[in-house]
Amino acid sequence: MTKSRSFLKHEMVKFILFTILILFLPLAFKGGYLLNVFVFVGIHTLLAVALNLLLGYAGQISLGHAAFFGLGAYASGILTATHGQNPWLAMAVVAAAVGTLAFIIGFPILKLKGHYLAMATLGFGIIVYIAFNEAVELTGGPSGFSGIPNLSLGGVSFDTDFKNYYLIWGMTLVTILLSLNLVNSRIGRGLRAIHDSEVAARVMGVNVRFLKVQIFALSAVISSIAGSLYAHTMTFVSPTSFGFNFSVELVTMVIIGGLGSIYGSFLGAALLTLLPEILRAFQDYDIVVYGLLLIFMTMFMPGGLVRGIPALVGRIVMRSGAGSKADA
């Protein structure tokens, strides 16, 4: 049918424009401090897209996603720094292991709904966080784990912000493309059906329980890869990066950006990564600003930035259009 083909074309054009934007963005930074910030925007986008598949599409909350991110980071760090394994191989093996773990815990956990699911994932996140702190021999405990090598490919070592920017954004763009494909497929429809009504989805032949676990595992795999990339970029990891606060921050990114929108996840990730830099002046009160932002967003842009901004722009254009007509 022509309709769906033109729809796909539309999606492709958007993706290409987005890719061009990302590829040329470093020119605007001239290698400065913002380039470093945007390396982290890339990692956070990867995480937000992963969580959005679960939260925004399938409608299943997770307050423990920082754990999958941390498991990827620590496992990659330990395998490469302590055991001298190939970082790329380690990244793949770790992602598979974290995915398997998510698959196994997903079956009992995802039977739960709403607040109970939130509590269970929260509990999982806390257990993993405690393990990072307490398994001192393995992880270095609260003082962290250092000496993680940079990634390298064909003799090029990813040891500068510039190189890491393209490495991480390359991975992120591929993930975005695959995710767009997924959410526009029959699986994406199945996820949104589960979100709306599990019973009706089951009646239509969607294997609700299995699909929820699958998307949970996929989300964990992407988060784990983001963790591996983070470890090799920072060359140092410590538990504080993977605690409850960060899980909440990820949920905030997804909601502020826009539930059920892949590009929204980029906007949410960008805003929440840039914000601390802007809010340096507020120091310890930044969490208050987050809270206010979340309240403001849910009140005035319930669809998130990705839907709120176009609506706002539309209203301003309309008003100025009406204004100029009145002037004439």
Place this chain on the structure above:
Amino acid sequence: MLKIKNINTFYGKVHALKNISIHLKQGEIVTLIGANGAGKTTILNSISAVTPPATGQIHFDDQDIAGLGPDRIVKLGICQVPEGRQVFKPLSVEDNLELGAYLRYRGREGRSAIRKDLDDMYALFPRLHERRKQAAGTLSGGEQQMLAMGRALMARPRLLLLDEPSMGLAPLVVQEIFRVIEQLRSERGTTVLLVEQNAKAALKMADRGYVLETGKVVLEGVASELLENKEVQRAYLGKDKKEIWER
């Protein structure tokens, strides 16, 4: 085609179905009537495995389907239009229809067959075509019922389970829905199990009927005979009799 023997279904401790036995022949329209809470929805949910029966047998085309999951049931060719329509409100009309074909995307027939069926649904319900990009939640009740039926038909069921399709709809829309049910049977040979509060209209269209009371079948027979039955008239067609009396 479908043979249910002595099923018992529970909600926790509530014994909702007590030794229910029902059968449908290929191409038949059979209706289930009964008061609120009699267990009509539970029978449909027991067939579609949403609430699997604790004991008893369900045979579909001589295959024992008790114990299969809902997705397997759909795959075998049984699809349910749930009570209260239950369309996916935030999704577009077209996405809803395509969800009906969820399991067929993995089959070997290919996308072109699904697209053709999509066009068939639009031919059957032209209103849905006009509104295909609209969110299903913005449709009127009648349109949502048509969408729920179209969505189920996208699975190409041989047995269609309809739960109170006329609920809350204006008489003209009810007529339209009933016309489609008869058309499905005559054009596709679809077998239909129809749950209805509107007992008179249902019995007029159906071949046979079952009367349910508190989880038991209390009466069964040819639809025209049930229409004439004094008990049925008193209990379920009472309103119509009162109309006659008033005149």
